[in-house]
Amino acid sequence: MEHILDAASTLPEWLASRGQPAWRAKAIRRWLHAGRAETYAAMTDLPKGLRDALEAEFRIWTTSIARHTRADDGTEKLLLELHDGQRIECVLLREQGPGAEGAGARRTVCISSQVGCAMGCVFCASGLDGVVRNLTTGEIVEQVLRLQALLPADERLSHIVVMGMGEPLANLDRLLPALAATRDPHGLGISQRRITISTVGLPPAIDRLAAEDPGYNLAVSLHAADDALRTQLVPVNKAIGLADVMAAADRYWEASGRRLTFEYVLLGRLNDQPEHARSLVALLGGRAALVNVIPYNSVAGLPYEEPTPADRERFLDILRSAGVNVHVRRRKGARIDAACGQLRRLAVGPT
Numbered sequence: 001m002e003h004i005l006d007a008a009s010t011l012p013e014w015l016a017s018r019g020q021p022a023w024r025a026k027a028i029r030r031w032l033h034a035g036r037a038e039t040y041a042a043m044t045d046l047p048k049g050l051r052d053a054l055e056a057e058f059r060i061w062t063t064s065i066a067r068h069t070r071a072d073d074g075t076e077k078l079l080l081e082l083h084d085g086q087r088i089e090c091v092l093l094r095e096q097g098p099g100a101e102g103a104g105a106r107r108t109v110c111i112s113s114q115v116g117c118a119m120g121c122v123f124c125a126s127g128l129d130g131v132v133r134n135l136t137t138g139e140i141v142e143q144v145l146r147l148q149a150l151l152p153a154d155e156r157l158s159h160i161v162v163m164g165m166g167e168p169l170a171n172l173d174r175l176l177p178a179l180a181a182t183r184d185p186h187g188l189g190i191s192q193r194r195i196t197i198s199t200v201g202l203p204p205a206i207d208r209l210a211a212e213d214p215g216y217n218l219a220v221s222l223h224a225a226d227d228a229l230r231t232q233l234v235p236v237n238k239a240i241g242l243a244d245v246m247a248a249a250d251r252y253w254e255a256s257g258r259r260l261t262f263e264y265v266l267l268g269r270l271n272d273q274p275e276h277a278r279s280l281v282a283l284l285g286g287r288a289a290l291v292n293v294i295p296y297n298s299v300a301g302l303p304y305e306e307p308t309p310a311d312r313e314r315f316l317d318i319l320r321s322a323g324v325n326v327h328v329r330r331r332k333g334a335r336i337d338a339a340c341g342q343l344r345r346l347a348v349g350p351t
C-alpha cells in the first residue's frame with residue numbers, strides 16, 4: 001500500500017473522485033507534516049467516511065522501528081525497517097552543554113536518502129554493498145517524523161542534515177518534495193537555512209539544485225584535493241574530476257549566496273599529511289568556504305585508521321594558518337555506531 005506522502009501529487013484528484021473538495025488535501029497534509037496524527041482516526045476535522053477511505057488506500061507509516069539506541073550524550077539512533085524488509089538508519093543529535101536545554105536548543109536529525117549507496121567511497125560502510133534503491137518521499141519524511149516523536153512535546157527539531165546513507169543528489173526527485181514537507185510552516189516548519197544536503201559532488205545534480213531551489217546548504221565531500229588521491233578514495237571522481245566538482249560548487253554558491261561547506265574525512269597517513277593540507281589550501285584558493293573535518297569512524301573490516309592526534313593537529317594548523325575556516329566535527333554517538341551505515345550492517349550481519 002502506498003505511503004500517503006508519496007501520493008501527495010495525486011491526492012487532490014483522488015479526493016475529487018470521491019466528491020471531496022480539493023482543499024481537504026491541505027488539511028490532510030497539515031496533520032501529516034506535523035507528525036500530529038498517528039492514525040486517520042485522529043484527523044478529527046475530516047469526515048468519517050473520508051477517513052475510512054484513506055485508511056483503506058494509503059498508509060501513514062510504512063516503516064517500523066527495528067532498533068532504537070541511545071548514547072550517553074543524548075544521541076539517538078533508529079534503525080527503520082521499510083515495507084520491503086530493507087533497513088535504513090537515521091539519527092537525532094542533541095546539542096550539549098550550557099543553554100542546550102529548552103525550546104531553542106539545536107536538535108539535528110541526520111537522515112538517509114537511499115538504501116545503500118552507489119558512490120563506493122572506500123572508507124564508508126553505506127556503500128559496501130552498492131545501492132539497493134532510492135527511498136521514497138514518504139520514507140524520507142518518515143525518518144524526520146519518527147525522530148521528532150522521540151522528543152518531549154515542548155522540544156522541536158531545528159536542523160536537518162542529509163548525511164545518512166546514500167547519495168542525496170542521486171535521488172533529488174524524491175528528496176526535494178520530502179524536504180519541502182519538513183519546511184511546511186503548518187508542519188515541522190524547519191527553515192531551509194537549517195537544512196544541509198551533503199553530496200559526493202555530482203555536477204549536473206548540483207546545477208539542478210541551483211536552478212530549482214538553491215536555499216539549502218550544500219556540503220561537498222572532498223576528502224582529497226588532487227584527482228589521483230580523490231579517485232582512490234571516492235571512485236566516482238574518476239568520471240567527474242575535481243575541477244568540475246569545484247566549478248559546480250561555485251555555481252551553487254553564486255545561485256544561493258550561502259557559504260559552501262567542504263567535508264574532509266581524515267584517514268590516518270592517507271590524506272592527513274602536511275602536503276595534503278597544503279594542496280587543500282591551494283584547491284580552495286581563497287574561497288570563503290567552511291571545511292568540515294570529520295574524524296574517521298572506523299568501520300569493521302576496513303583497513304583505514306584514525307589520524308594520530310599530532311597529524312590531525314598539524315593538518316588543522318596548516319589550514320587555519322592559511323586563513324581557511326575549519327570546523328572539526330565532534331564525534332557523537334560513536335558507541336552506538338551512530339554513523340555512516342554501520343548499524344544497518346551490524347543488524348544485517350557481515351557479508
Ligand code: SAH
Binds near residue numbers: 220296
Ligand atoms: N553521499 C553523501 C552523503 C552521505 S555521507 C556524501 O558523500 O557526502 C556523509 C558524510 O560522511 C560524507 O562526507 C562521507 O564521506 C562521510 N563518511 C562516510 N563514511 C565515513 C566514516 N567511516 N567516517 C567518517 N565519515 C564518513
